[in-house]
Amino acid sequence: MFPKIVRLNCFNDFKMLKRSLRNRPDFTKNRYKIPRGNYNYLHDDHIKYFRNLLGDERLIMDLSDLERYNVDWYKQVRGCSTVVLKPKTTDEISKILSFCNKENLAICTQGGNTGVVGGCVPVFDEIVISTELLNEIISFDENSGILTSQSGCILQNLDNFLAEKNFMVPLDLGAKGTCQIGGNVSTNAGGMRLLRYGNMHGNVLGLEAVLANGEIIDCLSTLKKDNTGYHLKHLFIGSEGTLGVITKVSIQCPTRPKFRNVALLGLQNYDKVLKTYRLVKHSLAEILSAIEVMDAGFMEFVKDKNNKKLPIDDYPFYLMLETTGSNESHDQEKLNKLFEEVIQKGLVLNGTVASDAKKVEEIWSIRDTISDGIKECKAVLLYDISLPLVHYYRIIEDIREYLGNKCLTVFGYGHIGDGNLHITIQLDNYDNQLKEDVENYVLERTLAYEGSVSAEHGLGFMKAHYLDKIKAKNTLNLMKNIKEMMDPKGILNPYKVIQKQH
Incomplete structure (x- = not known):
């Protein structure tokens, strides 16, 4: 007799889940119409093994509890895993993987589930291994x-x-x-x-x-x-x-700086952003710890979604600078001198400088809380790319022209110090064809500007199909060979990064 397959068969639980997922995306497997890999399905015998290893408390199968492990941070993708395992030790993970490899069960490892490319949630019914209890x-x-x-x-x-x-x-x-x-x-x-x-x-x-x-x-x-x-x-x-x-x-881990200062500057155009950036790097070299750029669309968004009040007036562009060091008067003097210089040279229209800890946090919160507002959007497309600074903001203008009135807003912000740009496109509703068109356009423009389609969030599921377009054939083949050698059955986070054919 074949082992019994674990299925979702509780009508009341299903109704509850359906209500809770009303504003969630469709299942990834349906939305993207990709074939499931040739993996085994979860059986009662598998559940028995996991329960004996971890106990009932570290085995999650309740539908309402499973939801947060199946849906990503920005509600873009949704898996249908029926079990989450919560090991506490390396040895337990070793036993889980050994068992899953032998039984040909696909797994998806998940940490805080804050990724933006669908890399840490299942695509189909992969077993989720949560690392939240490996917290020592x-x-x-x-x-x-x-x-x-x-x-x-x-x-x-x-x-x-x-x-x-x-x-x-x-x-x-x-x-x-x-x-x-x-x-x-x-x-x-x-x-x-x-x-x-x-x-x-x-x-x-x-x-x-x-x-x-x-x-x-x-x-x-x-x-x-x-x-x-x-x-x-x-x-x-x-x-x-x-x-x-x-x-x-x-x-x-570096030593913690004793003193921290922040400046928020308003600028007229991107050309002046670049000139100010170059001056900032030279003037604040040894104490500069961060420099962020944000456009007017970003500021309008955080004011609307996060109810943020800006300490300065509205401008087309903003730069946020942070200095950290061990000599308070030295750091403040350098930052204030820079502020006076950029104002006198006409590079910056206005700004504010803060050294008080509370005010510093208030200014940083403008940038830090952007993800909270994005999570509340009905439909949003997100792109994390890196570009040479000469082309850094041009792609935002390209996308606005390309989309016209097909979207609500397009704005950009990011770590200009390392060329990392975050693109946010807010829509009325998800449109699969529009999404595909935009992704192809962003890819084409990014490559034309000699950039990277992933600056810091990886490829995950959402960008995995880019790989053969952005990597040289020999490089891609070497990546596939390494994957094949280390995970011959392809059970580790399938459909992500390298999409193995089964």
Whole structure:
């Protein structure tokens, strides 16, 4: 007798789920019409194994509880997983993967579920492995500033822990209260202070990961210099869970600056944004920690959706500068001098400078809370790209002209210090054909401007189909060979990054 297949068969639960998902996207499998891989279906025997390993409390199968694991942060994609596993240790993940590999069960690893490209939610019925209970801080060396933790630690919690010791995580994201360090590593996150501290590739010293067959790979070095062979950790950084499940990480953490200043500047056009940016880099070089650009559309959006009040008047463009250092009077003097210079030269129309902690946070919250407003939109298209600065804002103007009255708004903002631009297109309703047309246009313009279609969020599911258009054939073949070697059955986060044919 064949094992019984686990199905959703409770009519009342289904009605409740249908009501709760009324404003959710259609199932990804229906919306994108892609074939399911040749994976096994979940049986009662599989559930019995997971229950024996984890217990009832760490096995989620209730429909209302499953919803948040099946739908992504921005409600763009929706899977139909019927079980979420919540391991606490590397050994438990090893046993889960070994079992799933043997049974040919596809899995999707999920951290804080804050990704924007559908990389951390299932496409079909993949088993979700949530890392939220892998949340222990293992060690911190105050001499070297090296932190070692499990991968499920929330970024904000790590930073709060380090703050007590006058250190900081070298990464700051708008989703820091929800995202997890393992997800940050697996997507090679950059964030708002990459200009000062770099991305995860430059800050991760070591990691531990579990391969598809359950084998544990120990690359958890805590040395800043270790040139003994291949740097295998880099295979997992940015691979979005397709080569292994990251379970522990060690990162180098800088000392926490004593003083912080922020300036918000209003500018007339993008040409003056560039000129101001160049002057800022030269004038504030050693204390500059972040520089963000936002257009008028961005500001109108946050005023409307997030009820934000601006400390300065309305302008076509805005620059937000942050300085951090150890000499308060020195830093304030340099920033104030710069402010006077850009005003006198006619580069900046107006602005404000803040050093008081409360005012600094108020200004930063304008930029930090953008994702809250986006989540409330009925339909939105999001693109995370990087471009040479000479073309940085031109693509926003191109998209506005291309779409005309087919959308509500198009605005851009991002980390101009590293060329990262976030494009937001707000629509009345989702239109699959319009979405496809816009994506093709954004891809065409990005490549024409010699940019990258993914700056810091990865490819996930939403951008995986770009890969053969943006990578050289030999490079793509090598990526496929690595995937085939490390995950021959393709059970790790299928349909993401490299879309294996089954």
